[in-house]
Amino acid sequence: MTKARIDARFAALRAEGRAAFVAYVMAGDPDADTALQILKGLPAAGADIIELGFPFSDPMAEGPPIQRAAQRALARGMTLKGTLDLARAFRDGDQDTPIILMGYTNPLVTWGYDAFARDAAAAGIDGMIVVDLPPEESDPLADALDAAHLSLIRLATPTTDDRRLPVVLRRTSGFVYYVSVAGVTGVKEADARTVAPHVERVRAASQLPVAVGFGIRTPERAAAIARVADAVVVGSALVDEVAGAVDMNEDVTARVLRKVASLAKAVRFARQGLAAV
Amino acid sequence: MNLPAKPNDYSAYPDAHGRFGDYGGQYVPETLMPLVHDLDAAYLAAKADPAFQAELDGFLTHYVGRPSPLYFAERLTRHFGGAKIYFKREELNHTGSHKINNCMGQILLAMRMGKTRIIAETGAGQHGVATATVCARFGLPCVVYMGAVDVERQKPNVFRMNLLGAEVRPVTSGSATLKDAMNEALRDWVTNVHDTYYLIGTAAGMHPYPEMVRDFQSVIGRETRDQILAAEGRLPDAVVACVGGGSNAIGIFHPFLNDAGVKLIGVEAAGEGMDTGRHAAAINGGRPGVLHGNMTYLLQDAAGQITEAHSISAGLDYPGIGPEHSWLHDVGRASYLTATDTESLEAFKLCAELEGILPAIESAHALARLGDVARDVGQDGIVVLNLSGRGDKDVATVAAYLGREV
Numbered sequence: 001m002t003k004a005r006i007d008a009r010f011a012a013l014r015a016e017g018r019a020a021f022v023a024y025v026m027a028g029d030p031d032a033d034t035a036l037q038i039l040k041g042l043p044a045a046g047a048d049i050i051e052l053g054f055p056f057s058d059p060m061a062e063g064p065p066i067q068r069a070a071q072r073a074l075a076r077g078m079t080l081k082g083t084l085d086l087a088r089a090f091r092d093g094d095q096d097t098p099i100i101l102m103g104y105t106n107p108l109v110t111w112g113y114d115a116f117a118r119d120a121a122a123a124g125i126d127g128m129i130v131v132d133l134p135p136e137e138s139d140p141l142a143d144a145l146d147a148a149h150l151s152l153i154r155l156a157t158p159t160t161d162d163r164r165l166p167v168v169l170r171r172t173s174g175f176v177y178y179v180s181v182a183g184v185t186g187v188k189e190a191d192a193r194t195v196a197p198h199v200e201r202v203r204a205a206s207q208l209p210v211a212v213g214f215g216i217r218t219p220e221r222a223a224a225i226a227r228v229a230d231a232v233v234v235g236s237a238l239v240d241e242v243a244g245a246v247d248m249n250e251d252v253t254a255r256v257l258r259k260v261a262s263l264a265k266a267v268r269f270a271r272q273g274l275a276a277v
Numbered sequence: 278m279n280l281p282a283k284p285n286d287y288s289a290y291p292d293a294h295g296r297f298g299d300y301g302g303q304y305v306p307e308t309l310m311p312l313v314h315d316l317d318a319a320y321l322a323a324k325a326d327p328a329f330q331a332e333l334d335g336f337l338t339h340y341v342g343r344p345s346p347l348y349f350a351e352r353l354t355r356h357f358g359g360a361k362i363y364f365k366r367e368e369l370n371h372t373g374s375h376k377i378n379n380c381m382g383q384i385l386l387a388m389r390m391g392k393t394r395i396i397a398e399t400g401a402g403q404h405g406v407a408t409a410t411v412c413a414r415f416g417l418p419c420v421v422y423m424g425a426v427d428v429e430r431q432k433p434n435v436f437r438m439n440l441l442g443a444e445v446r447p448v449t450s451g452s453a454t455l456k457d458a459m460n461e462a463l464r465d466w467v468t469n470v471h472d473t474y475y476l477i478g479t480a481a482g483m484h485p486y487p488e489m490v491r492d493f494q495s496v497i498g499r500e501t502r503d504q505i506l507a508a509e510g511r512l513p514d515a516v517v518a519c520v521g522g523g524s525n526a527i528g529i530f531h532p533f534l535n536d537a538g539v540k541l542i543g544v545e546a547a548g549e550g551m552d553t554g555r556h557a558a559a560i561n562g563g564r565p566g567v568l569h570g571n572m573t574y575l576l577q578d579a580a581g582q583i584t585e586a587h588s589i590s591a592g593l594d595y596p597g598i599g600p601e602h603s604w605l606h607d608v609g610r611a612s613y614l615t616a617t618d619t620e621s622l623e624a625f626k627l628c629a630e631l632e633g634i635l636p637a638i639e640s641a642h643a644l645a646r647l648g649d650v651a652r653d654v655g656q657d658g659i660v661v662l663n664l665s666g667r668g669d670k671d672v673a674t675v676a677a678y679l680g681r682e683v
Contacts (some may be wrong), residue, residue, distance in 0.1 A: 106582075159470055
């Protein structure tokens with residue numbers, strides 16, 4: 001499984017002629033039970049791949065929505081171990097949807113890379129994105145993930161020029177995550193016309209699918225990105241639904257999954273030229 | 278754990294990967310990596326350029342007021358009854374602390390790189406004031422990130438920064454103190470990569486900052502070396518400095534690293550006491566991890582979440598420490614003691630009463646261990662203490678401790 005699960009999912013979507021919709025959920029936000037309900041509902045709501053955030057106290061590349069999500073999760077006692085427990089509980093009922101963990105280095109250092117990679121694979125994780133671990137620092141983690149057959153998914157950004165791109169792509173597997181804006185998550189808006197040539201640039205340098213994320217909040221924008229990329233990642237907009245539902249005392253799971261469904265539908269039909277929403 | 282081997286040349290670090298042994302490195306988001314490499318290359322070129330060094334020296338002499346004196350603290354020497362005590366008077370620099378040494382170096386580098394906007398983080402406000410000062414001097418716009426809690430407890434410094442034309446942005450995320458201000462500055466940098474220079478105030482963060490800030494602060498140790506040789510004809514037996522991020526300490530330590538006879542002693546903030554858990558002593562109370570771009574000793578919980586630091590001194594109130602200190606600790610070249618809030622305030626009073634100098638509460642942490650060090654070294658010995666900042670900014674804090682209104 002693991003790497004194979006990501007590759008199989010992209011192969012199936014390629015056959016369907018559409019992009020993947022990737023939904024980001026923060027583990028333990030607003031609490032562990034609700035987060036598990038959301039996770040379990042994601043595939044039926046149209047998420048093709050799940051990015052599962054593990055909270056960190058000092059998330060330096062996140063905008064306010066994901067910062068606050070991490071604080072809500074930490075306040076309820078969520079940990080990296082708790083995150084693996086959620087993944088395991090999800091995996092019991094779903095063998096096909098890839099789960100990518102996303103977060104920061106320090107909790108991984110605390111666990112130990114080799115032990116963590118083994119435990120993550122056993123919990124049904126397929127790959128990892130570590131925001132503050134650039135190629136210069138990631139060989140030890142890449143070795144550990146290789147041994148456990150997990151993908152290391154690296155970020156390429158608007159500042160990653162052609163000279164540096166091969167450095168980023170080396171040891172990347174599963175897919176490449178293109179960060180659509182220079183900035184933190186959930187603040188600036190991604191523009192499909194600006195992003196398209198960069199996606200082509202990454203595709204030209206690698207055989208891997210290219211996912212685009214950071215700054216995609218609406219079905220319209222998700223559809224536009226889905227026409228130029230292999231996958232569309234939405235995080236802050238979903239996390240905002242959690243916050244909004246908590247504030248309004250609404251059903252958090254239902255509200256998040258409604259949003260997922262509208263975004264997933266837009267991505268699903270983007271290349272058919274249908275009005276998606 | 279095996280102790281790392283002792284190197285032959287302690288001053289030859291960091292290595293080509295920005296590492297001091299296991300510590301340091303470049304743990305930053307991809308968006309910043311190309312900039313960090315550019316900065317590294319620009320700094321190496323500037324360091325090798327005699328014109329850059331000459332320009333910096335000129336400003337250090339005529340604007341900062343260097344060299345700072347090395348002063349024989351005669352009454353404190355008699356009071357402790359041990360080694361001869363000298364103060365390196367960094368509090369006499371323009372803006373009142375050692376912070377300006379680094380700011381002057383980095384702003385010249387920023388201009389050399391063609392950057393047009395400066396951002397910085399600050400805790401007590403000393404680095405913020407020093408950054409605002411050099412930005413005013415060279416006409417560059419300046420944004421200073423400061424934890425909302427610190428904005429409240431350091432109001433005079435906020436106003437000083439405003440007078441110097443800087444915009445102070447209070448940071449309410451996380452614990453609203455220095456570490457959060459640093460997170461927010463990094464978020465600004467990642468968003469404004471094209472024109473913005475991040476002027477980090479301590480010898481921490483991602484490579485090349487720990488090396489660069491150390492180099493700019495090493496003027497303290499180089500002067501001290503010349504001055505003590507002129508005054509006493511020999512090197513000191515011990516050098517003492519307070520350590521938060523550790524820029525004043527590494528600045529005075531570095532030129533003595535290969536002098537085996539010179540003990541190097543850092544003093545961390547023990548806050549309300551090491552056993553209370555409410556302290557800011559990363560080496561004495563933390564373990565290695567990754568934060569703000571570098572691997573170093575950090576205050577953190579069992580799951581790897583960074584915990585809040587506690588110190589009466591806003592300038593030491595940080596859960597990490599510069600990576601070179603982590604390494605000097607592990608290889609045993611420097612030792613790291615602690616001083617509590619109360620001990621530091623008592624040392625503040627003693628220094629004021631016996632030497633007529635109000636030290637910064639940060640520097641008072643070093644003063645709090647000075648008696649122990651002086652007695653340990655003994656009457657034939659010499660101890661130099663880095664008096665890194667002046668305490669005018671702290672009189673309200675000290676008054677509150679003494680139960681007095683000002």
